[in-house]
Amino acid sequence: MKISYIPFHQAPQLSKMDVAYAGGDAVLKPFYRYEVSLEAFAQVIEDKKKDPDHRAVLVPVLRRQYAALEHIPEVNAQLDRLEDQRTCTVATAHQPCLFTGPLYYIYKAFSTIHLAGKLCEAYPDYHFVPVFVSGAEDHDFDEINKARLYNKTIEWQNEESGAVGGMSTTTLAPALDALRELLGTSEAAQEAFAIIEKAYTSHETYGAATIHLLHSLLGRYGLVVVDSHVADLKKLFIPKMEKELLEQPSQALVQAAHDQLEAAGFSGQAFPREINLFYLRPGMRERIVLEDNLYKVLNTNFVFTRDEILTELHQHPEHFSPNVVMRPLYQETVLPNLAYIGGGGEIAYWLERMDQFRHFGVNFPMLIRRNSLWWIDEAGAKRMQKLGLSPEDLFEDTESLIKRYVSANTDQEISLAEEKEQVKGAFAQILSKALALDATLEKTVLGEQAKQLNALDVLETKLLRAEKQRQDTSVQQIRSLKDKYFPGNGLQERHDNFLPLYIRHGQDFFDLLRRELDPLRPGFVVVQEGA
Secondary structure, three states: OEEEEEOHHHOOOOOHHHHHHHOOOHHHHHHOOOOOOOOOHHHHHHHHOOOOOOHHHHHHHHHHHHHOOOOOHHHHHHHHHHOOOOEEEEEEEEOOOHHHOOHHHHHHHHHHHHHHHHHHHHOOOOEEEEEEEEOOOOOOHHHOOEEEEOOEEEEOOOOOOOOHHHOEHHHHHHHHHHHHHHHOOOHHHHHHHHHHHHHHHOOOEHHHHHHHHHHHHHHHHOOEEEEOOOHHHHHHOHHHHHHHHHHOOHHHHHHHHHHHHHHOOOOOOOOOOOOOEEEEEOOEEEEEEEEOOEEEEOOOOOEEOHHHHHHHHHHOHHHEEEOOOOHHHHHHHHOOEEEEEEOHHHHHHHOOOHHHHHHHOOOOOEEEEOOEEEEEOHHHHHHHHHHOOOHHHHOOOHHHHHHHHHHHOOOOOOOOHHHHHHHHHHHHHHHHHHHHHOHHHHHHHHHHHHHHHHHHHHHHHHHHHHHHHHOHHHHHHHHHHHHHHOHHHOOHHHOOOOHHHHHHHOHHHHHHHHHHOOOOOOOEEEEEOOO
């Protein structure tokens, strides 16, 4: 394997804000608290000590969660350590995607695992636990019900509504059948499928099945998975949910940050509501709104007075679910957490939250951009080498890359740049003569110049097209590489599932990710097989 790194700014598929944050752009510094560095964690540790410590509630919740799962010593050791005041967490989070969804789901987990290990070495007086928060309360089913592998898409068909984590696993049978057929009959494929099948058929709810799957795959690395949809954890968040219901502070605070980021030239992310909480019951997760001094749950008959909704909150906090605006605050309330590791889009959401955190009295964590990784198989690496293309080249737009490649690999002159300059020179002389005679002729002369230059552009395009046809084999190979590794000009990690790589390389694939995905080392990780 050959491992290399490409700076984020050389990946045009990434957003402007993503690149700016990863590169330490000073314009964004007012929107976060800590510089991303190993040394800065000393201050984060001290600041987090000022927050209320809820591990006396958290650890029993986790022990109950893991009681029904396979005993993995590394995880149980982490739970024991979490009882100690000198143990902190570093966390990532994601929706419970089908079969883990796209590759970056796994990359997020290993970025977090690596960071925890690095912190344990740098701060031996403390211990650091990698945590994956499984967002089972999300209700956007279309975002979690697909997995893509071997150029095929497996889709979970289900008519249930409400939080995806509460959905029944019984409807997963067709998706599991499709996966079994797609993976094939090799020993490695059967072993991988057995892990997934056991996870999805051992539990009644999809949320529990997802935790089982992550535990089976990554428990040996000490990853602790947290299901935040637990009444005891929600109780810890009651004071903040009450403030959100009664005072609605989040909308103005987040909107102000949103507007400031847009003024700085970045696209805003969240659209905060007046009340950023859902009401959650089996098969239902709907927004809470305040109308005519009554708290109403949209699309239902639930209506509460002020006193009634506070009673409901205190008696059944599990019926309330934070939306994307409140979710980070909830996570940082219940965890002894120092840092959040997320993708560019997630970091953009968090950058709108610092004033909200300050208002609610919760320490704002260090924000760390997770690792991105591009895996090039041996066949692709050989094809790129034969074409003389580097990984950096493949990040380029397909048509631009083909044009540059064809121009660089032809023995014919297809550029008309020199001729265009000659035309411009000739018309400059013509314009000088015309202006000496009649100033009104300027528009006519410039118009004729534009016509001539446009004609040359058309001819140049035809010359390029002819050369592309002459180099058609190479052109089609470039298109094939781009379609394979950058589907839709997007990133491999946002499209492909981990299973093909896991089946081909086994545990070595995960061990490589554990070793190479260091989120404190910015840049795109490129792995080339056979190099």
